[in-house]
Amino acid sequence: MTFRESLVRACAGNQLSPVQLAQLERHCELLYKWNRRLNLTRIGSLSDVVRLHYCESLFLGSVLPGGDLRIVDVGSGGGFPGIPLAIARPGCKVTLVEAHGRKGVFLREAARGLDNVSVVVGRVESIGERFDWLVSRAVRPSDLLSLDIASHSAILLTARELPLLPQADRVVPVPGTRHRVIALFHVERDKIQ
DSSP: OOOOHHHHSSSSSGGOHHHHHHHHHHHHHHHHHHHHHSSOOOOOHHHHHHHIIIIIIHHOOOOOOSSSOOEEETOOTTTTTHHHHHOOOSSSSSEESSSSSSHHHHHHHHHHHOTEEEESSOGGOOOOOOEEEEEEESSSSHHHHHHSEEEEEEEEEEEEGGGGSSSOOOOOOOOOOOSSSEEEEEGGGGGGO
16 A cells, blocks of 8 residues: 555545645655664554654644644654644644754755745754744653743643643544544743743
8 A cells, every 4th residue: 555545544635635645755755765874763564654643743733723823843853743734734834843963954855845844953942933833742741831932832642641741721632543642732931830
C-alpha cells in the first residue's frame, strides 16, 4: 500500500487535495531518506508512520480554531505536527522551532515549497515574537506551558501525562489511539509558577 492510500485509509486524507497529498508524500519520502543518517523519529511500518505522525498532526490541525492563525511548533524534530498542519491549513503561518542544528537543516529542506512555513534553528526562548497557538508533541508539556510566546497551547501527549499538568481547558482524544490526547490550554501568565 502506498503512502497516499495509507493516509486516506487511516485518517482525513480523503479531505485533502491532490496537491496537499503530494506535499505530505514528499515530506514522508524526505523523512525516510534523512532518517537513515539522522535520528528524526523512530520509524516503524508505513502504517505506523501514517497513523502516529501524520494522522495525529492532521487531527491536531482540525482541533484548532478556524481562521488564519500564527502557529509555533516547538521541538519540531521531523516536522511534526507543524508540517502536516501547515499543509492542511495553508492560511496559517507555521514557524518550526528546533534546537538541534542538523534537524533544523532537515526542516529547512522539508519546508521548501511551503510558503506558509518558516524554520528557526535555536532555542525557543530566543524568539522575539508572539503567536496565536503553540503546538508540540515531543517536548515536556510543563516546559511548554511556561513559555511566554503564545496565549494558547495544543499539546499532543499521553493520557498518563495529564495529571502532571494544570487543568486543561479541553482534552480531545486522538482517534485511532487508546492513550493519546490533545490538551488545549489558554495560559494566563500570572497563573504560571
